[in-house]
Amino acid sequence: MKTIAKALAGSLMASTLLAGAALAQTKEVQMLHWWTSGGEAAALNVLKGDLAKEGFAWKDVPVAGGGGDAAMTALKAMVAAGNYPTASQMLGYTVLDYAAAGVMGDLTETAKKEGWDKAVPAPLQKFSVYKGKWVAAPVNVHSVNWLWINKAVMDKIGGTEPKTFDDLIALLDKAKAAGVIPLALGGQSWQEATMFDSIVLSTGGAEFYKKAFNDLDEASLKSPTMKKAFDNLGRLKAYVDPNYSGRDWNLATAMVIKGDALVQVMGDWAKGEFVAAKKEPGKDFLCYRFPGTDGTVIYNSDMFGMFNVPADRRAAQAALATATLSKSFQSAFNVVKGSVPARTDVPDTAFDACGKKGIADLKSASEKGTLFGSLAQGYGAPPAVANAYKDVVTKFVHDQIKTSDQAVIELVKAINDAK
Ligand code: GAL
16 A cells, blocks of 8 residues: 555655744644635635634645645645645545654644534544544535536426436436537546546445445455446446546536536535525526435545644644634535535534535435445545546546446456555
8 A cells, every 4th residue: 555654754854844844934824725716715715714813824825626636746745845734635544644654733632622522423533533633623524426407407408306327318318409518527537536436326326335435345346336337437428528628627517507518427516616606506506416326425524634733833723623613614614615514513504405405414324324435535445546446437438448347357456456
């Protein structure tokens, strides 16, 4: 397994720590993140505002690129140089990876004071607590198995909610016949894999998803069901416009917002773009679970991983942690971001219909045991495995892997090599 600890070994970390520390002031929060789209930036502004009220300045370190691949490369370079940010946006297994490398700070005192142990759901604590210490502050819970649909286009083609994968294909055919781009896709590996998470869940069901993408069970990974999931991915690709390659996710969302395309399959950060464009669910757009996946939630959670900064920067870190988990922030931020609160005790009053469904779905999936981590989004397996997965999916989408049979063989091999 390729871990961060190995990547950092031999770096000049210790000797350059002081130089790095000097770059950040004690009364500022230096934050590395990939929230650069309209909806994401609007959500981040809520946090900047809250911290400004506490007297902390914001030092932005944005690294564009949805899904965070570029941001994580930048973070690795900063940490290797001993230039620790106050915090970095991170996903699941990456937090644990950095914690194992011994570079994370300790938020336990703040967590105790603020009662995080009781308020933060157990699946998130698995990734924000390392060897008994809180090392990250969970910001939200996103889920990936959603469809985002333009309502006017839906009305025009006389479409209804697709309940099965075949229903979805029939709906896409209607859009095609009406001359609308059926499926808005951004042809980047993380987006394709995020969509494939939903396809695998829809094709094989909740238990299959878990066995394949959380337990990495080889029999499931190479099963006829996985092959069928690749077949279904191939079927969906037929509904994408020719310019999809390399397109950013928010530009794909914009196609749906404008009515140039009918639907995007994307995590609920897409809703942040609709909100930023002043669009309302039920009136301008529709949110449905990916067909055949209602009742299951494939989640990720943005976390602010906190680094082991020198003592004079820890007050800023504690202020950030306290602000992030405050109930009022959890409501205000997530309403704008499209996600749902990372605490179970935040009322859903301020959320729109999609947000209310997201909160209710999360609760019932936790109770029923159908809440699973997204492999594409850092919660199914460590980063090396997730990257191997994204690689195979994108090769299949871009015809470098030609058949579903071959895709399954490559998937098993890539995951085994990365383990
Ligand atoms: C995800 C992240 C979301 C959103 C999205 C697109 O990885 O969890 O908060 O930012 O990427 O950038």
